[in-house]
Amino acid sequence: MSKRERQTAQWLIASYQALNDHFGNLHWWPGDSPLEIIVGAILTQNTAWQNVEKAIANLKAARLLTTDALTAIPESDLAQLLRPSGYYNVKARRLKSFFIFLQDCFQGNLDVMLGEKTRTLRKKLLQVKGIGEETADSILLYAGGKPIFVVDAYTRRILMRHGVIRERLAYGDIQRLFMKHLAHDAPLFNQYHALLVNTGKNYCSKTKPRCQACPLNHLDKLQASVISRQ
DNA sequence: CACCAGGCAAGTA
């Protein structure tokens, strides 16, 4: 392992500790059933969670938050209920394509689907139009409790702003960073990703320049001193 | 008013 790699490992571990101390247990994913988590994972694509909540509330009010109901409902009817979450036509199509997949491959049974091995299920999920890497991993980790690290826009931005990476890396490259240097533990990956999203929202959004109150700022000094001493 | 938010697929070069 190179010096820079060990340094990255150190930063990843220290940042988890700092963020965990700062925010405490975040109890993710917001949503209490695997079904709700999967629906939320698709609806939150490039969308504020606040808007997703409104759409999920619509589904609950219409008693549609079951695999059977979501399999049966026409796409155009579903789209109307999804309006508050934005991209509602696209998302209706994506939800329908997922439930068709669930029916075809797992007899409509989420437990059967989530009983698949992680690698196998990930590949299958990625075949579904509308499920990309982040959504697939969110489903695996948060609905399935499988130890896989979720990478999102916040993760990238935080790593860039804090100098852990210098250029835009592919999804898999960033995921490998975390999974190479941390224990493959679902509760750890769950909380770490939640912490990064919270940090992104509060301290590392696009417009906000690095905030002085960011709980990760002291790590830069730590890392800078490591660099200067080599 | 402009800009942003927990992506993804399809098209182009």
Add this chain to the structure above:
DNA sequence: TACTTGCATGGT
């Protein structure tokens, strides 16, 4: 492979 574009609502 590496960009670019469309998709859309609601909060700041």
